[in-house]
Amino acid sequence: MSSPATGPTAEPSMVDGQARKALKDDLARFDCRIHQPDDPPLFTREPRSDMRTVHWRWADLEPLLERVGQAIAIGSGGQRRTLRLANPGLPFGTTHTFWASIQYILPGEVAEAHRHTANAFRFILKGSGCTTTVDGEMYSMHEGDLVLTPSMAWHDHVHRGDEPMIWLDVLDISLSRSLHATFFEPYDRQMQPVNDVPEHSWRAFGSGIMRSPRAARPNAVNPLLVYPRQQAEAALALAEGLQPDPFEDVVLEYQDPVNGGAAMKTMGMSLLKLRPGFQGQPRRHTGSKLYCALRGHGSTIVDGQRYDWAPGDFLAIAPWSWHQHVNQTTQEAVLFEVDDLPAVKALGYYREEGLEQGEARQVIGAAQ
Ligand code: GTQ
């Protein structure tokens, strides 16, 4: 039999294909193998992801959420009512490292207390009147707030308001699952007892420029659990006076106020503002990310395909795809972004490429 065709990413052709096949069964008896001619290559020249770039439109999601809210009970034992953004290229996950879901909770409902190894956060999209308790600290949730539930922190959500509440949940569950590090534990009551001092982490660390000397948590874990919209947007307004970022115009990352790193160990969160007329440069990098449009309209071109987004839309971007943002409207656009770059960088796998000025146009115009 002749050796298989070699493409630019195939491994060197195998002149000894027959000899390799002949060894296969004997080796398998000892749980060993050698590379076979029809095995997929061990390496590719650059990342090749099964994850797809996907655009979810709020116009589609909103009626689905209402249906799910009416048809599905919230359940007990720490279950949740969520609409998961499922990537069609993957067996599970929005990206290969995290699941993003939209949680829908009705007045009077309790999403019961539990804890898990997966790191999670909520970014509140609509409604008010719900509280999340994280390891005994109670936080009220308002539109635009970010609330963290780090790995193994007990958490429950209680809705005392009078309209449905909707938020974005993101869990690094695909990552913890691929590392076979999944633990889950329901609490023995519906809700945890609430500490006397509400929003303790916010009082101790929330200013970001001062902190309490009586820090209760070790510095290895971000002690701050809430990032309210008002402060985040005020910071973003200040950042408008900086040099624009060539890719994301005005962009700030939610940070651990103690060590200055990302707010979570595995996931990065950012807030960005694309001002009218902004024409971002294209770039690509390892790691995956998801944008959620909060206000305004704009477009993102991913590998030559243009996605026009509106408030409430989500766009998941696969690793190593060229992407660039443009705002051709007369209104500013604000987006929330989540990525897995802290995990990718901690492992030493981060790489990026950006184009020189002259090449930028080609990417915009390229057909898919
Ligand atoms: O609210 O605790 O979307 O545990 C998935 C798993 C939300 C939560 C999700 C969870 C939660």
Ligand code: FE2
């Ligand atoms: Fe949870």
